[in-house]
Amino acid sequence: MMDKNLTIIVGHYGSGKTEFAVNYAVKSKEDNPKVNLIDLDIINPYFRSRERRNELKELGVNVIESSIKNKNLDLPALSPAINGAINEKGSKTIIDAGGDPIGAKALSRYNNQIKKLDYDMFLVVNANRPETQTVDQVIDYYNKIQGSSRLIITGIINNTHMLKDTKEEDVYKGKKLVEEVSKQINKPIKYHSAMKKIADQINSQSKELKIFPLKLYMRENWMY
Numbered sequence: 001m002m003d004k005n006l007t008i009i010v011g012h013y014g015s016g017k018t019e020f021a022v023n024y025a026v027k028s029k030e031d032n033p034k035v036n037l038i039d040l041d042i043i044n045p046y047f048r049s050r051e052r053r054n055e056l057k058e059l060g061v062n063v064i065e066s067s068i069k070n071k072n073l074d075l076p077a078l079s080p081a082i083n084g085a086i087n088e089k090g091s092k093t094i095i096d097a098g099g100d101p102i103g104a105k106a107l108s109r110y111n112n113q114i115k116k117l118d119y120d121m122f123l124v125v126n127a128n129r130p131e132t133q134t135v136d137q138v139i140d141y142y143n144k145i146q147g148s149s150r151l152i153i154t155g156i157i158n159n160t161h162m163l164k165d166t167k168e169e170d171v172y173k174g175k176k177l178v179e180e181v182s183k184q185i186n187k188p189i190k191y192h193s194a195m196k197k198i199a200d201q202i203n204s205q206s207k208e209l210k211i212f213p214l215k216l217y218m219r220e221n222w223m224y
Contacts, residue, residue, distance in 0.1 A: 001027065001028060001031060003120050003190070004118050004119050004120040005091065005092055005093065005118070006086060006093050006095075006114065006117050006118070006119040006120070007024070007092075007093070007094050007095070007119070007120045007121075007122065008094075008095040008097055008107065008114075008119065008120065008121040008122070008151070009021040009024065009094065009095065009096055009097065009121075009122055009124060009157075010097045010098075010104055010121060010122070010123055010124070010145050010149070010153070011123060011124030011125065011126075011157075011159075012100065012124075012125075012126070012129055012131050012132050012141060013100060014126060014129045015124040015125060015126040015129060015132070015159060016124060016126060016159040016161055016193075016214075017096065017124045017159075018041065018096050019159075019214055019216065019217065020124055020157060020159055020191075020193055020212075020214065021037065021094055021096040022037070022056065022096075022217045023193075023212070023213075023214045023215060023217070024094060024212075025037040025056065025061045025092075025094050026056070026059050026061060026215075027212075028092045028094065029059065029060045029061060031092075032091065032092035033090070033091075034062065034088075034090070034091040034092070035060065035061045035062065035091065035092045035093075035094070036061075036062045036063075036064055036085040036088065036091055036092070036093040036094065037056065037061050037062065037063050037064070037093075037094050037096065038064045038065075038082055038085055038086075038093065038094065038095045038096065039063060039064065039065045039096050040082070040095050040096060040097045040098065040106050040107065041096055041097065041098050041103060055217065056217075062085075064079055064081045064082055064085050065079065082110070083110070083113065086110060086113055086114060086117070087113065087117070095107070097149070101141075101144040101145055101147070101148040102148070104145050104148040104149040105148045105149070107148075107149035107150075107151060108148065108149055108150050108151075111149070111150045111151060114151060115151070119151075119154075120154045120155060120190075121149075121151055121152065121153045121154050121155075122153070122154070122155045122156065122157050122190055122191075123138075123141075123142055123145065123153050123155070123156050123157065124157045124159050125138055125156060125157065125158055125159065125160070125174065125177065125178055125181070126159055126160050126161060126174065127158075127160040127170075127173050127174040127176075127177040127178075128160055128161065128162055128170060128173075128174075133177075134177075135177065135180045135181050135184065138177065138178075138181045139181060139184060139185060142181075142185060153187060154187060154188075155187055155188050155189070155190035156178045156181060156182055156187060156188070156189050156190065157178075157189075157190055157191045157192075157193060158171070158174040158175055158177070158178045158189065158191070158192045158193065159174070159191075159192075159193045159194070159214075160173055160174025160175075160177070161194060161195070166194060166195060166198055167198070168198060168201060168202055170194075171192060171194050171198060171202060171211065174192070175192060175209070191212045192209060192210070192211050192212065193211060193212040193213075193214050194211050194212075194213070194214060195213070195214050195215075195216065196213040196214065196215060198211070199211035199212065199213035199214070200213065
């Protein structure tokens with residue numbers, strides 16, 4: 001992957017933002033000797049990357065979370081290790097940021113620090129979510145995230161899904177949406193992603209559309 005060493009992942013609740021961030025971190029380990037995954041989602045109490053800290057550690061991903069060591073607490077206590085990871089040279093650092101404009105405000109705490117670096121910030125879009133079903137809705141959300149974080153979104157990720165009921169048509173539905181958004185905001189589409197089964201189906205059929213396959217780390221089997 002040719003993305004910047006510092007990559008921030010943002011997206012609406014239900015977009016699959018954290019699932020993508022975790023998979024992206026695991027994939028990044030193939031090309032980077034050290035990978036940090038910063039769990040900066042201090043708003044959403046569900047599906048936080050810190051919940052898979054031990055599993056990710058075994059895969060070589062260093063998870064940095066809040067300084068409160070109870071994963072069931074959701075207090076704005078941010079570890080000083082975050083500053084070090086953001087500036088760490090020679091490492092790939094991924095920030096799983098809050099899933100709405102309020103959550104993205106946590107990024108503004110590191111605004112001056114991040115702006116001095118060469119970074120990417122990707123917006124995850126699920127065209128099946130009521131809040132991001134139209135071009136205007138996505139662009140409105142895009143503007144709000146940039147305003148809250150005071151950082152620039154540099155690319156878009158299509159992660160249109162319906163969990164276990166996802167079909168190929170969902171991916172193509174999202175593709176159509178993000179292509180129009182990309183034209184209007186003049187930002188590139190960085191990835192189309194889907195659960196591995198769907199990704200394999202599309203990748204075997206299409207030479208043009210390549211899907212980033214996702215393993216569902218964040219959901220137990222009964223939740224699929």
